[in-house]
Amino acid sequence: MEIFPDKAALSQAAARLFSQIAQEAVSAHGRFSVVLSGGSTPRRLYQILSQMPALPWEQTHVFWGDERLVPPADPGSNYGQAKAILLDHVPLPPENIHRMKGELAPDTAVADYTAQLHQFTPGQPWPRFDLVLLGMGSDGHTASLFPGPISTAERTQPVIAVTAHYDGRPAQRITLTPPVINDAAHILFLVTGADKADVLTAVLQSPPQPEKYPAQRIQPHHGDLTWFVDNAAAVKLNT
Numbered sequence: 364m365e366i367f368p369d370k371a372a373l374s375q376a377a378a379r380l381f382s383q384i385a386q387e388a389v390s391a392h393g394r395f396s397v398v399l400s401g402g403s404t405p406r407r408l409y410q411i412l413s414q415m416p417a418l419p420w421e422q423t424h425v426f427w428g429d430e431r432l433v434p435p436a437d438p439g440s441n442y443g444q445a446k447a448i449l450l451d452h453v454p455l456p457p458e459n460i461h462r463m464k465g466e467l468a469p470d471t472a473v474a475d476y477t478a479q480l481h482q483f484t485p486g487q488p489w490p491r492f493d494l495v496l497l498g499m500g501s502d503g504h505t506a507s508l509f510p511g512p513i514s515t516a517e518r519t520q521p522v523i524a525v526t527a528h529y530d531g532r533p534a535q536r537i538t539l540t541p542p543v544i545n546d547a548a549h550i551l552f553l554v555t556g557a558d559k560a561d562v563l564t565a566v567l568q569s570p571p572q573p574e575k576y577p578a579q580r581i582q583p584h585h586g587d588l589t590w591f592v593d594n595a596a597a598v599k600l601n602t
């Protein structure tokens with residue numbers, strides 16, 4: 364875990380790590396696969412990446428960890444946010460953008476993204492991503508993995524629909540599952556804000572309760588797990 368004074372410093376460090384992993388992946392196997400996250404925390408990172416020189420965009424393939432079941436132009440679309448801030452400003456080939464199709468019905472969207480994962484790595488159920496970016500909500504959720512019982516589908520399928528209620532309303536999302544995320548070479552959590560302090564301490568320093576704190580479900584099989592947090596989020600940690 365690394366602690367930074369604020370979101371700006373955290374985002375700069377995340378951009379440097381993103382660049383390092385991208386360059387190493389392209390050198391090792393000719394392409395870089397990254398899973399983007401939604402929410403407010405990565406916005407500054409995406410702005411920095413959009414202006415960084417020498418990133419290997421033509422060899423980069425972009426995926427998403429979760430998506431709301433809305434059209435791509437909807438303000439709530441994770442794809443739409445990344446497109447406006449990052450993707451429209453870099454030389455990324457259109458065929459290298461692998462978006463979750465939130466405009467589809469839940470089961471259809473799940474089947475479509477599952478097929479995209481298969482097509483990217485024929486013969487494998489999903490890719491071993493080079494980098495997965497994750498955030499964390501103040502309830503400990505990550506991607507669209509919310510507190511509550513862990514279903515068999517979440518344990519065994521690469522992509523699932525999440526239609527249970529969240530914050531008093533239907534979630535209406537699809538998400539990658541822990542087996543896929545935990546197979547990545549690098550997983551980077553970005554956590555900022557005082558409203559995350561209690562749950563960050565619980566996730567990192569309390570006994571495992573993965574049904575209560577979904578971020579604890581992220582335990583890489585053979586990759587690296589890194590937490591970048593700001594001072595406000597880290598204030599209650601025993602360091």
